[in-house]
Amino acid sequence: MNDLLTSSEVILDSLSDGVYVCDRDRRIVYWSKSAERITGWQPGDVVGRLCLEDVLCHEDKDGNRLCGEEHCPLHRAMVTGATTTVPVIVYARGKDGRKIPMQVTAAPIRNESGEVVGGVETFRDVSPVLQDLERAKMIQLQALVQDLPSDPRLRFSTFYLPHDIVGGDYYAVKQLDEDRYGFLVADMEGHGLAAALYTMQLVSVWSQHCQLLTSPAGFAAEVNKELVRIFGRVVTFATAVCGVIDARAGKVSLTGAGGPPPLIIRANKTMEKIKCTGPLFGVMEDVPYEEQIVELEPGDSLLLFSDGAFEIRNARDQLLGVDGLAKILTSLDYPRNQLNMDALQEELLKFSNDIRLQDDITIMEVRFWGQ
Amino acid sequence: MKIVEKRENDVCILTPVGRLDVNTSESFREHLLQVIADGTKNIILDCQSLDYISSGGLRVVLEGAKKIWQIEGKMVLCSLKEYIREVFEVTQFDSFLPIAETVEDALKEF
Numbered sequence: 001m002n003d004l005l006t007s008s009e010v011i012l013d014s015l016s017d018g019v020y021v022c023d024r025d026r027r028i029v030y031w032s033k034s035a036e037r038i039t040g041w042q043p044g045d046v047v048g049r050l051c052l053e054d055v056l057c058h059e060d061k062d063g064n065r066l067c068g069e070e071h072c073p074l075h076r077a078m079v080t081g082a083t084t085t086v087p088v089i090v091y092a093r094g095k096d097g098r099k100i101p102m103q104v105t106a107a108p109i110r111n112e113s114g115e116v117v118g119g120v121e122t123f124r125d126v127s128p129v130l131q132d133l134e135r136a137k138m139i140q141l142q143a144l145v146q147d148l149p150s151d152p153r154l155r156f157s158t159f160y161l162p163h164d165i166v167g168g169d170y171y172a173v174k175q176l177d178e179d180r181y182g183f184l185v186a187d188m189e190g191h192g193l194a195a196a197l198y199t200m201q202l203v204s205v206w207s208q209h210c211q212l213l214t215s216p217a218g219f220a221a222e223v224n225k226e227l228v229r230i231f232g233r234v235v236t237f238a239t240a241v242c243g244v245i246d247a248r249a250g251k252v253s254l255t256g257a258g259g260p261p262p263l264i265i266r267a268n269k270t271m272e273k274i275k276c277t278g279p280l281f282g283v284m285e286d287v288p289y290e291e292q293i294v295e296l297e298p299g300d301s302l303l304l305f306s307d308g309a310f311e312i313r314n315a316r317d318q319l320l321g322v323d324g325l326a327k328i329l330t331s332l333d334y335p336r337n338q339l340n341m342d343a344l345q346e347e348l349l350k351f352s353n354d355i356r357l358q359d360d361i362t363i364m365e366v367r368f369w370g371q
Numbered sequence: 372m373k374i375v376e377k378r379e380n381d382v383c384i385l386t387p388v389g390r391l392d393v394n395t396s397e398s399f400r401e402h403l404l405q406v407i408a409d410g411t412k413n414i415i416l417d418c419q420s421l422d423y424i425s426s427g428g429l430r431v432v433l434e435g436a437k438k439i440w441q442i443e444g445k446m447v448l449c450s451l452k453e454y455i456r457e458v459f460e461v462t463q464f465d466s467f468l469p470i471a472e473t474v475e476d477a478l479k480e481f
Binding site: 236278 | 427
């Protein structure tokens with residue numbers, strides 16, 4: 001047994017997880033055999049180099065580089081002195097240029113007096129798990145992307161950005177008769193896989209009940225009842241706003257179920273926040289839902305969104321809020337210009353001072369042109 | 372998260388301090404469920420020091436409420452700050468749980 005414990009390097013080299021150690025300046029001082037096995041980089045290629053140089057090139061799922069100061073898990077562990085509590089998924093570059101998804105944890109290394117003198121990062125190749133999630137993403141996107149109705153009197157557009165590979169937001173639009181269109185934007189509590197699985201339930205609840213949207217409050221009551229049944233003993237909920245628009249008259253009837261207040265941005269850039277409150281979906285049966293009627297004029301736009309679009313904090317810990325989101329939209333000269341989702345996302349990121357947004361984001365735009 | 376706990380006869384008054392979000396929900400959940408597991412049937416959630424609640428935070432409150440209902444107890448919320456009031460208004464939380472203006476008013480619910 002003692003022989004076994006003579007060298008910690010032997011133990012580290014025997015692990016299936018890759019391990020490397022950096023000094024306080026993030027210079028790589030140790031690179032395990034398993035790290036070599038996973039990445040193809042040999043100790044001679046990397047030991048002595050800074051880990052933020054073009055070796056591993058850690059990126060997040062959206063391709064944002066993480067090797068700077070604040071987003072590098074190892075750097076963060078050394079600065080805060082805390083071990084990673086939740087493993088982070090990053091993409092690293094192997095020696096052959098291949099991108100390898102890795103689950104990473106990092107911990108500071110302290111000397112005898114407790115001073116942080118370096119850091120250790122362990123990583124695991126999670127390609128098989130990620131391939132599974134990518135398939136799940138395709139299945140989910142397939143369920144979400146529906147043919148949006150084409151009608152010269154109005155236009156629906158949707159924007160969807162999941163925080164993880166799969167997301168907890170759901171939206172749908174359905175033509176109900178010659179003039180009327182029903183719509184829904186819903187947000188499952190939480191995000192990630194569990195929320196994504198529930199969105200697939202929303203798909204079937206939607207297709208079963210969407211014809212009821214001629215009365216959004218009646219639709220909401222049925223959806224609520226169904227979700228109470230589906231959630232069963234699991235405590236969770238969905239927030240949502242649903243409604244129906246009459247393309248002839250621009251009359252909209254809206255029902256809220258805990259979803260954010262929709263915005264009307266008029267052609268002249270004035271804004272209205274539509275207060276349509278209602279009980280969260282799936283908590284309790286037999287709760288009442290109400291309808292709010294609003295009128296759109298030609299050129300006006302109605303926006304529905306999930307809270308990820310405005311519950312964004314900046315570096316000074318201030319919340320963007322619905323009003324902040326509306327301000328950004330008008331600064332992009334909306335609604336005169338088309339809704340430019342890339343520009344909007346860029347503005348949201350600028351506000352958050354982060355490399356990625358922290359929640360799923362869905363925006364549904366109903367642009368009314370009239371006869 | 373800091374949670375101040377007080378007792379007023381058989382009512383437990385919990386005052387979470389700060390933000391109930393992704394980082395703090397779990398510790399608040401553990402505290403709340405422990406209070407219920409210890410046999411408390413009447414709980415006031417005093418929100419006077421609560422600055423923010425995420426949807427995960429709402430879930431924890433609902434989970435506590437459902438546990439309390441199972442043992443035929445009662446949970447009352449009170450002293451909502453402006454932001455929290457807005458969240459509870461949009462989600463019509465008062466259709467699930469009674470909401471009182473002050474701790475004194477909440478105590479009258481029992």
